[in-house]
Amino acid sequence: MARVLINVPPKAKRGEVIEIKTLISHPMETGYRPKGDGTFFPRDIIQTFVCTLDGEEIFRADLHPAIAANPFIAFTTVARESGLLVFSWTDDRGEVQTEQAKLVVE
Amino acid sequence: MSGFDLSFLSRRRALIAGAGALSTLIVRPARATTETMQAAIHAFSHGAPIRQGRLKLDIPPLVENGNSVPLVITVDSPMTEKDFVKAVAVFNERNPQPNIATFHLGPRSGRAFISTRIRLGDSQTIMAIAQLSDGTLWSGSAELIVTLPACVEN
Numbered sequence: 190m191a192r193v194l195i196n197v198p199p200k201a202k203r204g205e206v207i208e209i210k211t212l213i214s215h216p217m218e219t220g221y222r223p224k225g226d227g228t229f230f231p232r233d234i235i236q237t238f239v240c241t242l243d244g245e246e247i248f249r250a251d252l253h254p255a256i257a258a259n260p261f262i263a264f265t266t267v268a269r270e271s272g273l274l275v276f277s278w279t280d281d282r283g284e285v286q287t288e289q290a291k292l293v294v295e
Numbered sequence: 296m297s298g299f300d301l302s303f304l305s306r307r308r309a310l311i312a313g314a315g316a317l318s319t320l321i322v323r324p325a326r327a328t329t330e331t332m333q334a335a336i337h338a339f340s341h342g343a344p345i346r347q348g349r350l351k352l353d354i355p356p357l358v359e360n361g362n363s364v365p366l367v368i369t370v371d372s373p374m375t376e377k378d379f380v381k382a383v384a385v386f387n388e389r390n391p392q393p394n395i396a397t398f399h400l401g402p403r404s405g406r407a408f409i410s411t412r413i414r415l416g417d418s419q420t421i422m423a424i425a426q427l428s429d430g431t432l433w434s435g436s437a438e439l440i441v442t443l444p445a446c447v448e449n
Binding site for chain 2: 253
């Protein structure tokens with residue numbers, strides 16, 4: 190399990206646009222890094238990142254090797270209702286990391 | 296004398312030919328990579344016209360470390376149910392692959408804003424294209440210098 194940092198404002202006013210920041214520890218191996226013996230480290234990158242709120246997709250990103258190691262992604266959403274935010278990262282090896290955070294709207 | 300003239304001419308010709316060969320050597324790789332970026336852009340736009348504007352790329356003009364370059368993208372859009380940004384794709388021309396990322400937004404995003412960190416293999420131009428809900432495409436670009444490119448250390 191990779192370490193994940195998620196930053197969601199502790200409380201949001203109804204209708205307010207909030208910024209959600211995410212950081213996951215992942216090597217994002219490009220497949221172009223030489224091992225030194227003429228071969229390369231095999232590619233292993235996070236291909237997709239999805240954020241849903243109560244099952245509804247609010248943000249999605251398709252990533253390529255040009256994304257820096259330990260991908261940082263920040264995006265915004267309108268705080269309408271309190272709910273459960275689910276974040277998931279899928280990498281080349283098919284491993285899916287899922288994290289949750291609560292969105293509190295007053 | 297005539298022999299000297301001839302050799303001078305041929306040397307000049309050789310120089311011109313050499314310079315021509317050199318310029319094609321220099322120009323070709325850059326053009327090729329820009330073409331791969333154009334191909335990647337075409338795959339995203341499906342040949343639809345792309346207009347300049349509305350999209351802003353916030354990226355430092357001089358980067359010390361190409362392994363992690365902060366990038367902020369904002370698109371001028373009201374982000375309502377009827378008028379919003381559907382997707383933003385980011386491209387580069389000098390990395391091994393032309394794609395950087397594609398972000399999918401919607402009216403729920405509230406603002407057309409994305410912040411991330413990217414990897415750059417060389418000094419180059421970064422281009423982003425926003426696809427709006429009405430189908431129009433808007434582009435923005437930024438040129439930057441990378442002093443220590445990514446993908447060089449082992």
